[in-house]
Amino acid sequence: MYSRLLCPTDGSDVSATAIESAVELAAQLGADVTVRHVRTGDDGGLDGAALVPEGVAARADDLGVALESAVVDADGPVHEAILRHAEEAGADCVVMGTHGRTGLERLRLGSVTERTLRESTLPVLTVRGDTALDPDVERVLVPTDGSGYAEAAARDAITLAGETSSALHVVHAVDPGTFAAELSTSTLEAFENAGKEAVAAIADAAESDGVRDVETAVLTGSPVTTIVEYASEHDVDCIVMGTHGRTGVSRVLLGSVAARVVRLADVPVLVVPSPEGVEEE
Known part of the structure; x- marks a missing residue:
C-alpha cells in the first residue's frame, strides 16, 4: 500500500503522537518512516537526534521499522518544504498532527497541516494530539x-x-x-x-x-x-x-x-x- 511514510515534526507533543502513529502504521504495512523538521528562522533550533522521542524510537526498533530523521532548512513556506521533501524521500503518504505549535482550537486546523492537505498529491494521515493510531487497526x-x-x-x-x-x-x-x-x-x-x-x-x-x-x-x-x-x-x-x-x-x-x-x-x-x-x- 505505502512503502515510505514521511512525518513532519515541530517538536511538539502533537508531532510526537503523529510519529508514534506513523511507526505503528508502518509496522502493519511493512513501510519505512522518514521524519523531517523544517527549520525556520524563528524556531527553537531542534536537532536531528531530538526529533524522535526515545520511547517511539525504541518502539520502532522492537517492530523492525526503519526510521531516520533529519533537520532541513525551509526554502519558502513550510508546507511546500514538507511536500518537496516527501517527494525527494520517495514517500507515498504523509503523517502529521492537526495542531502543533500553532496552538489553534480544535475546530480549526493548524495552518501548516491545512495547507499541506490542500496541496498534497499524496494521501495525508492526520492525527490528533490526544489520539494516536491504534497499534492494532480493527x-x-x-x-x-x-x-x-x-x-x-x-x-x-x-x-x-x-x-x-x-x-x-x-x-x-x-x-x-x-x-x-x-x-x-x-x-x-x-x-x-x-x-x-x-x-x-x-x-x-x-x-x-x-x-x-x-x-x-x-x-x-x-x-x-x-x-x-x-x-x-x-x-x-x-x-x-x-x-x-x-x-x-x-x-x-x-x-x-x-x-x-x-x-x-x-x-x-x-x-x-x-x-x-x-x-x-
Missing part, C-alpha cells in the same frame, strides 16, 4: 457519495483494511438539508437507493479483494455529523476520505466535508486526493 470507515473521488479514496480504504485484516465499514449519508424543499417520500427513497448502490459497489470491490468483514449503512442526516457519530459509535480506528466528492470544490480548497471531519473526528483521518482525470459522476 475497523476502517470509508464514507461515499458515489462520486469518482470517493471511489478513489475507497481503493485506499480497501487496501488498508486488507493489509491490517480489519473490518471495512462503508457509509453513505442522505442529507435532506441540501435541498430547499422538503423531500417527498419517493424522492427520499430514490436518494436512499442511490446510496445503497454506492455502498454496495465498494462492498463488492472489498470482498473481491479478500476483505472478509464488510458492513454497509445508508443513513439520513448531515454527512459530517453522520460520519463522526458513526465512527464513535462503532469504535472505528481510522476514517478514509477523498478531498472532493460532490462538493465541487477546486483543488485549492479542501472539500468541506473532509475538512470538517478532520477537525471533529476523535480518530485519525486518512485524506486521499483524487487522481488526475477523476471526475464527478
Whole structure:
C-alpha cells in the first residue's frame, strides 16, 4: 500500500503522537518512516537526534521499522518544504498532527497541516494530539457519495483494511438539508437507493479483494455529523476520505466535508486526493 511514510515534526507533543502513529502504521504495512523538521528562522533550533522521542524510537526498533530523521532548512513556506521533501524521500503518504505549535482550537486546523492537505498529491494521515493510531487497526470507515473521488479514496480504504485484516465499514449519508424543499417520500427513497448502490459497489470491490468483514449503512442526516457519530459509535480506528466528492470544490480548497471531519473526528483521518482525470459522476 505505502512503502515510505514521511512525518513532519515541530517538536511538539502533537508531532510526537503523529510519529508514534506513523511507526505503528508502518509496522502493519511493512513501510519505512522518514521524519523531517523544517527549520525556520524563528524556531527553537531542534536537532536531528531530538526529533524522535526515545520511547517511539525504541518502539520502532522492537517492530523492525526503519526510521531516520533529519533537520532541513525551509526554502519558502513550510508546507511546500514538507511536500518537496516527501517527494525527494520517495514517500507515498504523509503523517502529521492537526495542531502543533500553532496552538489553534480544535475546530480549526493548524495552518501548516491545512495547507499541506490542500496541496498534497499524496494521501495525508492526520492525527490528533490526544489520539494516536491504534497499534492494532480493527475497523476502517470509508464514507461515499458515489462520486469518482470517493471511489478513489475507497481503493485506499480497501487496501488498508486488507493489509491490517480489519473490518471495512462503508457509509453513505442522505442529507435532506441540501435541498430547499422538503423531500417527498419517493424522492427520499430514490436518494436512499442511490446510496445503497454506492455502498454496495465498494462492498463488492472489498470482498473481491479478500476483505472478509464488510458492513454497509445508508443513513439520513448531515454527512459530517453522520460520519463522526458513526465512527464513535462503532469504535472505528481510522476514517478514509477523498478531498472532493460532490462538493465541487477546486483543488485549492479542501472539500468541506473532509475538512470538517478532520477537525471533529476523535480518530485519525486518512485524506486521499483524487487522481488526475477523476471526475464527478
